[in-house]
Amino acid sequence: MDSLGSIIMYFIVALSMIIFSVMAVTTRKILRAATYLLFTLFAAAVVYFMLDYEFLGAVQIAVYAGGIVVLFVFAILLTSHPGDNAPRLTSHSRTIGVIGAIAMLLVTGYALITRAAFFLPKPEMEAPDMQTVGATLLGSGHAQYLLPFEAVSVLLLACIIGGVVVARKR
Amino acid sequence: MAITIPILILAIPLFMFFFLGLFGMKMSHKLAGTLGTLGMGSVLVLSYFTAFQYFFSGLDIFVNEAGDRLQYLVFDQTWLQFTEKLVIKLGFLLDPISAMMLVVITTISFMVHLYSMGYMRDHHGVFEHGFQRFYAFLSLFSFSMLGLVVAPNIFQMYIFWELVGASSYLLIGFYYKKPSAVSASKKAFIVTRFADLGFLIGILTLSWYTGTFNFTELTSVPVEGLAGVTQVNIGTAESIRNIFATSAAPTFMGASVLTWALVLIFMGGMGKSAMMPLHIWLPDAMEGPTPVSALIHAATMVVAGVYLVARLFPLYLMEDSAMIIITVVGALTAFYAAMVACVQVDIKRVLAFSTISQIAFMMVSLGVARPEYHEGLGYMASMFHLFTHAMFKALLFLGAGALIHAIGSNDYTAMHGLRKSMPITHITFLIGCLAIAGIIPFSGFFSKDEILSSCGQYDILVYLWMSLVAGLTAFYMFRLYYLIFWWKEHVTPEGHHAPHDQPWTMTLPLVILAAISCVAGFIPFGNLVTWNGEPYDFMAHFDWSVASISLLVAICGIALATVMYRKENELPAKMRRALPALWTWCYHRFYWDELYQFITHKIIFGLISKPLAWFDRHIIDGTMDSFATLTNKASEAIKPLQSGQIQMYVFYYLIGALLLGGITILCLI
Amino acid sequence: MEITAVYYLIPALIMFCCGVYGFITRKNMIAMLVSLELMLNAVDINFVVFNRFLFPEQMEGMFFALFAIAIAAAETALAIAIIINIFRAAKNIDVRSLNEMKF
Numbered sequence: 001m002d003s004l005g006s007i008i009m010y011f012i013v014a015l016s017m018i019i020f021s022v023m024a025v026t027t028r029k030i031l032r033a034a035t036y037l038l039f040t041l042f043a044a045a046v047v048y049f050m051l052d053y054e055f056l057g058a059v060q061i062a063v064y065a066g067g068i069v070v071l072f073v074f075a076i077l078l079t080s081h082p083g084d085n086a087p088r089l090t091s092h093s094r095t096i097g098v099i100g101a102i103a104m105l106l107v108t109g110y111a112l113i114t115r116a117a118f119f120l121p122k123p124e125m126e127a128p129d130m131q132t133v134g135a136t137l138l139g140s141g142h143a144q145y146l147l148p149f150e151a152v153s154v155l156l157l158a159c160i161i162g163g164v165v166v167a168r169k170r
Numbered sequence: 171m172a173i174t175i176p177i178l179i180l181a182i183p184l185f186m187f188f189f190l191g192l193f194g195m196k197m198s199h200k201l202a203g204t205l206g207t208l209g210m211g212s213v214l215v216l217s218y219f220t221a222f223q224y225f226f227s228g229l230d231i232f233v234n235e236a237g238d239r240l241q242y243l244v245f246d247q248t249w250l251q252f253t254e255k256l257v258i259k260l261g262f263l264l265d266p267i268s269a270m271m272l273v274v275i276t277t278i279s280f281m282v283h284l285y286s287m288g289y290m291r292d293h294h295g296v297f298e299h300g301f302q303r304f305y306a307f308l309s310l311f312s313f314s315m316l317g318l319v320v321a322p323n324i325f326q327m328y329i330f331w332e333l334v335g336a337s338s339y340l341l342i343g344f345y346y347k348k349p350s351a352v353s354a355s356k357k358a359f360i361v362t363r364f365a366d367l368g369f370l371i372g373i374l375t376l377s378w379y380t381g382t383f384n385f386t387e388l389t390s391v392p393v394e395g396l397a398g399v400t401q402v403n404i405g406t407a408e409s410i411r412n413i414f415a416t417s418a419a420p421t422f423m424g425a426s427v428l429t430w431a432l433v434l435i436f437m438g439g440m441g442k443s444a445m446m447p448l449h450i451w452l453p454d455a456m457e458g459p460t461p462v463s464a465l466i467h468a469a470t471m472v473v474a475g476v477y478l479v480a481r482l483f484p485l486y487l488m489e490d491s492a493m494i495i496i497t498v499v500g501a502l503t504a505f506y507a508a509m510v511a512c513v514q515v516d517i518k519r520v521l522a523f524s525t526i527s528q529i530a531f532m533m534v535s536l537g538v539a540r541p542e543y544h545e546g547l548g549y550m551a552s553m554f555h556l557f558t559h560a561m562f563k564a565l566l567f568l569g570a571g572a573l574i575h576a577i578g579s580n581d582y583t584a585m586h587g588l589r590k591s592m593p594i595t596h597i598t599f600l601i602g603c604l605a606i607a608g609i610i611p612f613s614g615f616f617s618k619d620e621i622l623s624s625c626g627q628y629d630i631l632v633y634l635w636m637s638l639v640a641g642l643t644a645f646y647m648f649r650l651y652y653l654i655f656w657w658k659e660h661v662t663p664e665g666h667h668a669p670h671d672q673p674w675t676m677t678l679p680l681v682i683l684a685a686i687s688c689v690a691g692f693i694p695f696g697n698l699v700t701w702n703g704e705p706y707d708f709m710a711h712f713d714w715s716v717a718s719i720s721l722l723v724a725i726c727g728i729a730l731a732t733v734m735y736r737k738e739n740e741l742p743a744k745m746r747r748a749l750p751a752l753w754t755w756c757y758h759r760f761y762w763d764e765l766y767q768f769i770t771h772k773i774i775f776g777l778i779s780k781p782l783a784w785f786d787r788h789i790i791d792g793t794m795d796s797f798a799t800l801t802n803k804a805s806e807a808i809k810p811l812q813s814g815q816i817q818m819y820v821f822y823y824l825i826g827a828l829l830l831g832g833i834t835i836l837c838l839i
Numbered sequence: 840m841e842i843t844a845v846y847y848l849i850p851a852l853i854m855f856c857c858g859v860y861g862f863i864t865r866k867n868m869i870a871m872l873v874s875l876e877l878m879l880n881a882v883d884i885n886f887v888v889f890n891r892f893l894f895p896e897q898m899e900g901m902f903f904a905l906f907a908i909a910i911a912a913a914e915t916a917l918a919i920a921i922i923i924n925i926f927r928a929a930k931n932i933d934v935r936s937l938n939e940m941k942f
């Protein structure tokens with residue numbers, strides 16, 4: 001049984017997540033879409049906090065909201081004039097998009113609500129402290145993630161170099 | 171007899187062909203021409219020697235005690251062995267007609283080689299383009315023709331028969347940049363090929379039942395004690411006929427298979443010898459250089475049909491219906507060609523039709539020859555006429571070539587009154603005309619007279635008919651003669667050289683051939699060439715009544731031509747107006763070409779080929795095309811799927827994934 | 840009222856569907872990228888939710904989300920570099936007009 005506060009909190013987060021993600025894909029101003037994305041990402045971060053993964057929520061805010069969205073905004077400002085409206089969607093592409101989305105919703109939603117396991121209450125859990133997270137991330141034992149961590153670091157390096165090479169003026 | 175000489179007779183022209191054909195372009199024109207002529211000269215000497223040996227040496231392999239001439243197989247080499255029985259051999263058979271043909275071919279060929287040295291260059295002495303090629307082809311032709319006449323089996327004859335056809339094709343189309351020459355060469359090749367189809371079927375039919383290709387086994391019996399020596403014997407032909415007369419051999423459409431085989435073989439001869447209705451290629455073949463016309467289309471290749479019938483003569487004797495066909499075809503052709511020759515304008519065309527007519531004379535002569543009439547006089551007369559005709563017709567063609575070379579046109583209207591400016595050509599041409607018209611003592615008189623007397627013995631109707639043709643011959647030849655050399659004084663068009671006699675290389679052959687035409691009639695042919703080798707006194711069969719009548723007819727023809735054409739006058743035009751229909755029909759050669767055009771284009775192409783082509787194009791191709799169209803349409807239809815738009819791919823992927831997911835969920839519940 | 844796993848999963852699902860819709864319909868490449876981020880986030884939430892509700896004593900889901908965020912950052916940076924490059928070459932980032940090399 002959750003507290004009333006957490007229930008209210010949950011609804012605010014869930015509704016904002018749904019509304020902002022819908023608006024992010026329906027608005028015709030691209031800069032607004034980025035902004036709505038930002039809100040959605042914040043909502044997701046709040047979900048992580050609610051589920052006791054504080055570190056993940058912090059990463060979400062720092063990387064997504066702080067890094068990626070800023071990158072988006074830069075790219076948008078570079079490639080389009082502010083105030084430009086995206087052209088209206090043709091009914092054909094809208095139909096296809098709606099079909100895809102609704103079908104996805106139906107199939108997956110049906111799968112979700114027919115699974116009794118998803119209606120279990122939240123088990124008790126100690127929120128993982130930073131030491132545990134750090135040890136798991138940099139440990140080399142069972143269920144520890146040093147190798148993926150290093151791989152991601154190499155990936156990021158390659159990405160930096162690739163980004164520079166691709167976007168460099170010729 | 172040494173084997174080397176016959177081999178050399180065949181090998182030298184073949185070698186010259188390859189040598190001049192492969193290396194001719196590397197050497198000068200003059201050297202190539204000289205080499206070709208020298209090569210042919212050596213073959214001439216060897217052939218004369220061989221013929222002399224055959225006729226006059228009196229060796230027991232050539233003549234028996236009774237004086238009968240024998241057939242001697244000099245060599246016979248297996249060439250292709252298909253089965254135990256089916257063997258194709260290449261060999262060299264020496265008998266009266268092949269020895270005579272050796273002389274004819276090498277003489278004419280040598281004259282033409284010599285003559286071409288002068289003819290195949292322009293007035294400034296510059297050789298024509300392809301001069302070496304010309305000599306290479308001439309050598310190929312000589313080789314093929316020699317191989318044809320010495321063939322001891324019918325299959326070798328067929329092979330060389332096709333080779334002469336091919337070399338004739340090459341030489342007619344020598345001026346390959348001229349469309350008319352190209353189409354004429356194709357026409358000649360196709361028409362003769364068509365006839366050769368019959369020939370081949372005839373050969374196969376004949377040899378299927380008789381089991382042999384060899385002439386000697388078909389017509390002769392071996393002579394005791396001498397290898398390779400045979401003698402023509404009617405008994406062999408009778409036994410061949412008996413093979414066909416048995417119930418095992420079927421009949422077809424009421425005629426025995428032997429008749430069919432012989433008629434089909436004769437069809438091949440009709441094609442080569444330009445008998446009606448397969449004559450249409452010969453007038454067009456005059457598109458080739460004039461020496462070629464003299465060699466191939468007057469003297470040698472076109473008589474191959476006559477030679478073929480003569481070769482199988484004992485077999486033809488067995489089938490009277492085949493002989494009648496030969497006679498009728500020959501008689502019709504002779505008259506037809508003579509009629510057409512009377513109105514042609516192109517002098518080579520006149521000579522071409524005259525050739526057709528004269529070959530038809532030989533055919534008729536063979537057709538009417540029977541052992542019971544003057545011991546087969548017709549056969550001897552035919553071969554005699556072949557010999558004399560080769561000489562004087564080559565003379566006439568070479569003379570015409572000299573005229574054409576001097577004037578630059580084939581048309582007699584450009585000539586007229588050339589007797590003073592070209593005296594040697596004039597005299598030799600006149601001798602040729604007298605010979606072909608049959609004026610005593612020129613060679614044509616004797617040979618034609620014998621043909622007429624053998625016709626007379628066979629049937630009076632044939633005799634009258636052929637006499638009429640002989641009169642026409644005299645008329646059209648002298649019409650040509652007068653129109654070229656008399657009619658009116660010659661006027662040289664501005665900017666042209668005045669016509670004059672040609673260099674010695676061209677006049678010498680004319681003089682030699684004219685000399686031969688003067689004396690050839692006195693050769694005792696009866697002693698040399700008879701159907702069964704048995705000699706007889708030629709003069710004993712000489713019928714002065716027939717001779718005087720034919721002489722009279724010839725003189726009438728000449729007199730008519732003299733009246734009409736000696737001086738420019740209105741008479742020819744009046745005649746033409748009086749008989750407009752006849753003139754038009756003759757001038758258009760009785761519309762044979764148009765008939766062929768009609769049959770090939772309208773009937774064969776229009777009614778058979780076009781529907782077949784339609785069927786091929788629309789049904790067969792259409793089926794295949796519709797497969798292709800279907801594939802094309804299908805790929806066009808599904809092409810938008812491969813739009814390159816990542817969003818559509820995502821959509822398709824999503825739908826597919828959801829379908830799979832949905833199915834999984836439904837199945838798991 | 841108990842907030843169970845499905846309560847988190849449904850908004851994530853709707854978010855994912857919005858991503859799908861946006862990815863399919865949007866013409867602007869950056870907008871497509873935004874939709875992509877939505878989808879990625881929905882998946883991240885799923886990982887975390889499953890981890891929290893089904894296997895609370897382990898941290899696989901969380902770390903998966905963590906790495907997904909890192910890779911998404913890298914991918915976005917690279918994609919934006921490419922988009923800017925395309926914009927430089929074609930003066931345009933509309934996916935449907937970029938078909939010069941198609942056929």
